[in-house]
Amino acid sequence: MRYAETGYNLEVDLSRGNIERVATDPGLTEKHLGGNGTAAKMIWDRVPPEADAFSPDNLLIFSAGLLVGTPVPGCNRTMVDTISPQTNFFSHSIFGGYFGPELKHAGYDKIVIRGKAPDLVYLWINNDKVEIRDASHLKGKGTQETAALIREELKDPRIQVAAIGLAGENRLFMASIEHCNAAAARGVGVIMGDKRLKAIAVRGTKDFYVANPEELFKLCLRHSQDMQASPFVGDLMAIEWNDAFHHDNFSWGNVRVRRKGYWTQEIEDKFKDYTLKIRDRLQGCYNCPKNCHLVVKPPGRQRYMLKCYGKATWHMAAFKEIDFTFDILALSQEYGVDSYAMPQAIAYAIELYEAGILTDKDLPDFPAESGDRFYYLLEKIVRREGIGDILANGLYRAARQIGNGAEAYEHNTIKKFEQVPVKLGKVNYPYYLMYCTSDKMAINQTEGSYPQDPIADLVERKKFADEWLSAPERFRRYFMEWEPRTNPSVEASINICDWNETMHYVDDATGLCAFCSSFRGQFGGATAYHIYNIPTFINLATGMNIDADDLWQIARRNRNLVRAINVSRGLRRADEKPPEDHWKVREPEKEQELLDEYYKFKGWTNDGIPSKATLDKLGLDYVAEEFIKRGILTGSEDNCYTETPCYEGKNKEEIEQFSSLRKSSEFTLTEYLHKNK
Ligand code: SF4
16 A cells, blocks of 8 residues: 555657556655655766757656645645756756645656657546646636636636746746746646646645554644644735835845835835735645735736745836736746746846847837836747847856857856846845755745844844754754854855755655745744754654654765766866846855855765766665766765764754744744844
8 A cells, every 4th residue: 555645657658649558666765754855866867968858758747745645734845846948957846736736636746758749739638537638728828727728628617737838938048837836846837838748727626645644634723723824834025014024135226236224114015005906815735824915906917926035026117016916927927937037038128128239130129118128028038039039048058159258148047957046235145055056946945944144232142043943953053153144154054055955855756845845944933844853754754764864864965966977967166157237246265165065965076977886875876876977976976975974962852842833923024034134
């Protein structure tokens, strides 16, 4: 009997029109859990490094995380993994909503897509009945429109749909896959479009099992109530009116201008009034007591949902007000574009025009007003018309194709991929490491478990550290030792980077929402899920018997496997750098020392390649063999990763028992940020 997972994947070959239900190996669950862990294993096994993103051999894998669909609250993430055309590396994306749980109830843990359909199709999964259906009537349709049409056609409003819009159909490198207004960003929609797959529709009514239902339900009911009461869970941006954090600290335009002091009470009142005027309701994801999604209906547009920093990216790139974002998001979500990357691409083109690198010949009838320019360029890029065809391949490639000095304006990519527009003063050691060494495409898939700054008031800081139950002891020490306006030590920075990335790998294997787990650790206390209590949920759901150290080891294995995929595709130390002008003040020697020490800590060579000793110890000996065969390793590298015990300074029994959530009704993000000033 398989618990928590269904034990089956759906394998679809679009070239041949072949569909298979394939039993999976339970041994892989023990080694990788599920989600992006088992997806990485598949990509390692089946997508050769020579196959590029547009090869029919590239896989597009939709994984419901291991605990998705079980009673574990806030566990509903679908991971989408593939090879990205932008980086030629592993691409990892996530969406919330309802799709993953529905897929589990249809009887599958993953949908594995290979090949390319000759014409536009959609996949209809109705429990055991699975069909590849013609989608010619959906060509050019928006993402929500597509979902509505499919539900109508199949006569079931409960069908969950993940779809691409025009952007994916036209193979934009920054195309998203949209489900229920939750987006799988990082450009995975380009692969769905390349495979000529317009949408996946799923309806599931079957049961699957958990190992210890009575205990799990009891625990989850209590936990769900605690989560609802806790201010340490969920995405605060949906409910807090003060957004000084993003508006004052992140960069506007083409990641150029910081507008410190922009956010005033007057702006906040305007922002609140407008949002309330168009707000329909707040809504949450499957089996989550929180409501992080803001449902809005701007004038003349369809109703849609948005969340988090996506609420600000468009108007900040265009130097406009919040109503601009609400309006253009309605359009861009229908087109299915990444709301981080696309505003940057447009702001970049405007900068090139203002610098005379792009001219009226490239941009005929280009409007004078910034907002109008955004609509103009959005249409050009989504339709791949004129200059839009070049910008559609991402800024790194566009800059090189445009030439004539355009490269100098492309200044916010890492490993050829657009980054979140955070640009600050002085190099920040943990962030330097996270930006450089992450094998995921963006910083927000890596950061979040450790505070970004020390709290200046020592009494407050001590209170924070004392209440910070979810961190191994050394992190409390690092936090107490950290002087404001300085960096943590090299040792602390390496550990912080390692911890941040590992917690995301835990979430991405189990399907936990980062707003209940990894991303919320930075606010201290104890978020709903952390390294000490997640094993209890896994054990009750699956029948496994793991503790925090075992879970850490699994996440470490998954992290090294993803790195191995990228190393096999050519990733080396030379690729590991933040955007050139990300910080005004850089420390080149210290940066190299940080990389040296981080690689040693991870058990990697000085070129960032996991050593044979590390791979063998993680049960990835088959990777080591392949690396030796390919001349990537000699086999004599003996550097092995540093053990990082989770229970250090903690009583194992006590820590697993503690009530995991703080319930301070006073806590707000604003209050936290003020404390941190
Ligand atoms: S915390 Fe918010 S984003 Fe996360 S699962 Fe719950 S409703 Fe969704």
